[in-house]
Amino acid sequence: MKAFVRQWITKAxxxxxxxxxxxxxxxxxxxxIGFHYQQSAEKFLKAFLLYHDEDLPKTHNIEFLLEKAxxxxxxxxxxxxxxxxxxxxxxxxxxxxLEPSLNELSNLLSIVEExxxxxxxxx
Numbered sequence: 579m580k581a582f583v584r585q586w587i588t589k590a591x592x593x594x595x596x597x598x599x600x601x602x603x604x605x606x607x608x609x610x611i612g613f614h615y616q617q618s619a620e621k622f623l624k625a626f627l628l629y630h631d632e633d634l635p636k637t638h639n640i641e642f643l644l645e646k647a648x649x650x651x652x653x654x655x656x657x658x659x660x661x662x663x664x665x666x667x668x669x670x671x672x673x674x675x676l677e678p679s680l681n682e683l684s685n686l687l688s689i690v691e692e693x694x695x696x697x698x699x700x701x
Contacts, residue, residue, distance in 0.1 A: 586625035587698060593618035594690060601683065608678050612665035615686040616640065619662055619693050623647050626697035638666030647697065657692050660685060 597614035600606050616638065623643035624634050630650045635642065640659040648654040665678075665686070678686070 583625050583629045586621050586628060590618045590621035590625060590694070590698070593621060594694070597687070601687075606680070606683075608680070608683060609665075611683050612678050612686060615683070615690050616662050616665035619659070619690045620666065622690070622693050622697045626650065639663050640666075644693075651696055653696050654693070657689065657696075659689055662686055662689055 593614045597611045597618065600611045600614070619640055620638055620643065623640070623646075626647050627634060627643070630647075632646060635646070637643065640663045644654050644657060644659060
């Protein structure tokens with residue numbers, strides 16, 4: 579099980595690396611960056627739940643995952659996920675979803691880093 583948790587952490591780190599590399603582009607693909615930040619947060623939280631022998635829910639909802647995870651670490655209750663969940667699905671398709679600003683992406687990164695700092699050390 580511990581190896582599987584490490585795999586989830588590795589995948590979360592990969593999404594974070596991809597998003598951060600995309601941010602360095604002259605014209606960053608903002609929707610894709612938001613998606614990778616959401617995916618990173620989701621995978622960190624799912625790794626944390628696995629570490630604590632919880633079943634993994636089939637969801638992209640960061641609020642729901644934080645709610646499940648906070649019983650193992652109360653610091654997770656202090657995290658405001660903002661609209662991070664929206665980037666898991668809505669931002670990937672054309673429609674009414676607005677492209678994030680660079681400032682909003684910076685806020686999303688801060689949320690992911692908060693989650694990472696709490697749950698990323700479980701492996």
